[in-house]
Amino acid sequence: MRHTATSLLLAALAISACKSKGSPGPTEPGPTPAIALSISTGGATVVQGGTTPVSATLTRSGGFTGDVLLTVDGVPSGVTGSVSTPVTSGGTTSATITIAVAASTAPGTYSLTVRGTGSGVAAVSAPFTLTVTQAPDFSLAITPGSASVTQGLTSTSIAVTITRTNYTDPVALALGGTVPAGVTATFTTTSFTVTVGPATAPGVYNLSVTGTGTPGTKSTPFVLTVVAAGSFALAITPVGGVSVEQGTPNSSKTVTITRTNYTGSVTLTAENLPAGLTAEFDPNPTAANSSILTLTATGAVAPATYSITIRGTGPASLRAPGGLESLEATTTLAVTVTAPTGTFSLGLALSCGAITILQGAVDDSRVVTINRTSFAAPVGLAVDGLPAGLTAGFASSPTTGTTSRLTLTASAAVAPGSYNLTIRGTGPALLRAPGAPNAILASVPLTVTVAAGAAATPDVLDYDFATGLMGWAPGLSCPSQAQPDWGAVIVQEQMFVMNGRGPAGN
Structure with a gap:
């Protein structure tokens, strides 16, 4: 450690000794001249760039009236001392030593000595411990230190690191340097993003990120590259x-x-x-x-x-x-x-178009066929003209297929009688706007006779496999016909017995 001496010369007041009048007598030995030194504190902590006052008191005795030189020994580089105007009262002189610590002085603890020396007296000293602490400060760093941003877009987040030393107050962050028109930065305490306006000229801009706080303004370089937006x-x-x-x-x-x-x-x-x-x-x-x-x-x-x-x-x-x-x-x-190029028509898969159904019965033997000609769209099915108590449903509707089974259900309350119904098929609703082609509408008539309910007694149905003639028992749906579809046999909650006759192969 390099030691320098900061000296203080205190001008002492000369004190004349009292002498008696008359002839001199024998000379007697006088008191021994001496000085004493004391300071107000044995140490102080000073931040870099700061100062501290130390009060010093010098006392003369033994008839000493000479000058005293005060020095501070052991000071590190950057530490200086200055003395205020001394005040002398009797044999005591008081002064203030101001110790100043430069911002460049290394932090640490230093053992100093305040020393007083004079001619004809023994030197005196007082120890003083100086602790130098680092000044409040901060530094900035960003990661990454550059960004490439397309016109009209915003950069990804860039991390900001603030390293603090004995400093906890806020740091105001900003984008520094010659910021081009249309470029803005949005900061949080730990990051920032850069937004480039659509009219900002492409190019490389050497900017900085600045932080301002009590210790001052610090900055770190930031390179922004504005890229043409493309197309x-x-x-x-x-x-x-x-x-x-x-x-x-x-x-x-x-x-x-x-x-x-x-x-x-x-x-x-x-x-x-x-x-x-x-x-x-x-x-x-x-x-x-x-x-x-x-x-x-x-x-x-x-x-x-x-x-x-x-x-x-x-x-x-x-x-x-x-x-x-x-x-x-x-x-x-x-x-x-x-316009739609296809059409469709409806038909009944069974040969008879009339159905007789008992009150309280269900008939699900009818299959509606959809005969399509270049028409693949869904077809919705419905039955018009149904009386109260008679309902109709389809196995699938709307359907993109070619068949759908019809189920008729007659409640016990439906009035007996014959009803002329219509099975209607329609294409998608969007084709049925005013002026839509008729090809997306089709219908087929159906007559349903509702008969009063009867007791469930066995009915006998004779079928001749050789001639294909069927004799229908009371309560079934169709009159006698040649070679009917086997599926036309309808039970309608009654029992029947079928007697078949013909070649064994049938």
């Missing part, structure tokens, strides 16, 4: 127009997105659509490179060819005034709407 283009694949049949969704087209230095989302919309023609995109918005387009035309759309526009746009914030025109693209598609 994207749209196309329809497969190439060419598309034909959409009324009532049948068409998902044969895909919107492809070709990106150039752009990874953000794209929102797709369809424009110039006629009323009744809709367009859906999946997914939408999309950060991928394609989206499936589904077109659906109702019966309200007149068959014709329509030119529609597919538009893709980037985030709305990028398309504000002064934003990026490159983040918007369009393409066109010719859509030809056609």
